[in-house]
Amino acid sequence: MDPLADFLDGPRARNAFLLRVVMSAPWSIRVQDEAPLTVVAMLGGSAYFSQGAGEPLHLEPGTVLLIRDQAPYVLAGNPNEKPRYFIGIDQNCSGPNGEDLAQSLRSGLRTWGNDADGQDAMLVGTYRSSGEVGDLLLSALPSHVLVKAADNPIVSVLRQEIDGDGVAQASVLDRLLDLLLIGAVRTWTARESNAEHNWLTAERDPAVQQAIRLIHSSPDRAWTVELLAGSVGVSRASLARRFHARVGKPPMAYLNQWRLAKAADLMGDQRLTLSTISRRVGYASPFSFSAAFKKRYGVSPQEHRRRQPAVARPEVPDRIEGNHDI
Known part of the structure; x- marks a missing residue:
């Protein structure tokens, strides 16, 4: 049995929150949801990820970012922009004055942001639990993993699925999220620069x-x-x-x-x-x-x-x- 298949028996996407975030500049979001694992897929535009004192990472279209550190982090259109929007536990989202920026769209997937037509768009998948088996994988990963792939086929499929409202959309999105996760981990493990003791x-x-x-x-x-x-x-x-x-x-x-x-x-x-x-x-x-x-x-x-x-x-x-x- 493939060890990564074993891992997916723990933090399955069926126990995840899925949120599409669409923003127009200027914007900056502080995320403090304490999730054990988050997958961010850049659907369009660009963003910067920063956590703690580390250098900001640039997220381009097709980029997939895994975040396993439960410490707060920031996603922003500009790395120097101060957070004005917030995502908390269970993906409770609020704007500068604490208001919910929700709008009613036709898409079945929950979407949130400051502009329904914003050029910066990303899918944020938050795994709410991992289990002991899942923790073995998480402990083997760095605090975040960035996989740059402008032609990522899974992200392309995600774009198509999100824009539709087909039958069993949630199940399809769950499986695509798992594929994003497993693909990012496989890409990371193939890098020669990874630590050997893993x-x-x-x-x-x-x-x-x-x-x-x-x-x-x-x-x-x-x-x-x-x-x-x-x-x-x-x-x-x-x-x-x-x-x-x-x-x-x-x-x-x-x-x-x-x-x-x-x-x-x-x-x-x-x-x-x-x-x-x-x-x-x-x-x-x-x-x-x-x-x-x-x-x-x-x-x-x-x-x-x-x-x-x-x-x-x-x-x-x-x-x-x-x-x-x-």
Whole structure:
């Protein structure tokens, strides 16, 4: 199984907010929504992204920006423009005097901004949760990832879909958002300048990549370094050395981290007993599973499950039903 496919089992776009932002100069938006992951696709015009003391990044048409740092950031038409517009938690949007700048458009997608015909347009997709498996990916990414691609085909499809009002538009947009995310991560991992100690860059070593695929697809197997090495056709010493060099930790440490992350996410399904979950992720007994889980997360599996939110979610968000504001 592809590790990135595993990741998408966590922060799926079906649990995301989608917002089209259209602006005319001068404009500057401060975003403080505390989202674990945000995808910004530049649909037209341009913008600047800045966060903290870092240099502003220029977003051109087709550019995709991933933001995983929950600290506030600014999107602006001019990097020197002070924020006059604000987006808060759950994408609550307001103008200079606190007013909602919403307008009623025919598009089913929620659109917001200071000018319905503004030349600077972007899609902002906010993933509201990631889960433990998703957190493994997020922790492997820098605070933001910028992928410049003026001819990005997914962004072109997004433009077409947003301007229409076809059946199941929300579901289509959700899937396109996932494709934007996965495409940006794949592009980032292909860059030679990326840090070596990262499981996302393991594809540079076929043996390590295959070992990770085996761990992800069969966490319930009684893996050892010897068994993994034999399965991928290298010696035990070679796999141990190469795995640590690429991933930043030994194979068994990565296996334990993956097992517990999968278990934590499976606890959201109340139909599964803790014994079933422990077996699915490769623990011989609920006792050994409970001890390992508490060591990593600081609470017992029972306590973690009590803290879990309900997992039942509609497949099609309410945002496409009826009339909507922008």
